[in-house]
Amino acid sequence: MTKRAEVWYCVGTLTSYKFYSASSLEASRNGVVCLSLKEEGKEVMLALTTTQWLIIAGILLTVGTIIYRTGEWKGTLGSALSTVKKKVEALEQKVDKIYDRFFHIGISHVFSAQSPLSLSDFGKKIAHETNTEEIAHRYIEKVIPYVRGKNDYEVQEFCFAYADVSILTDLREHHHNDFNVLSLYAYNNAIPLDDVMRVIGLFLREGVLASLKKEKE
Structure with missing residues (x-):
């Protein structure tokens, strides 16, 4: 074939x-x-x-x-x-948001546009209608060991971050009444809970700086 x-x-x-x-x-x-x-x-x-x-x-x-x-x-x-x-790009975006939130707070509407930061009328309203100042004072002694030797700006940044993370977590897990009051206040006033926590952070900064000043005297 x-x-x-x-x-x-x-x-x-x-x-x-x-x-x-x-x-x-x-x-x-x-x-x-x-x-x-x-x-x-x-x-x-x-x-x-x-x-x-x-x-x-x-x-x-x-x-x-x-x-x-x-x-x-x-x-x-x-x-x-x-x-x-x-996924990496999405993670980078989340990291950027966290970084901006904790270390570049910026001028929130709860603060007045002056240096050093102080409460605006809106921030004072939050402070007056909640127990944010009393809550902040509970954590002053816990923060001081972490900020000794730091300048005022570094103390401020640390206090804001500490309020946003550590205090908020502690309130949610161990102080349910305080957490419920603050979260309900934020809900009723159509504001983010972050604004309330920044007020706490500012009171914490004031208390920590005052304590550090006394240590130097």
């Missing part, structure tokens, strides 16, 4: 490759597949056993599978990297 094929094959050694036009592909009864090649009019026979052809076919199939899987893996990896990138 003889099958005709008009394809191009690359045959040669590792250092010398030549292209041939296949003129015929013959399969004999003894299991040898003969590939008849022509180079410049000269016919060259390439005879391989059926097993050898199967090995070659297996290698080609394996290589093709690897190439396909590699492309598929790259696609999966690209998707995974894209997901990680999005």
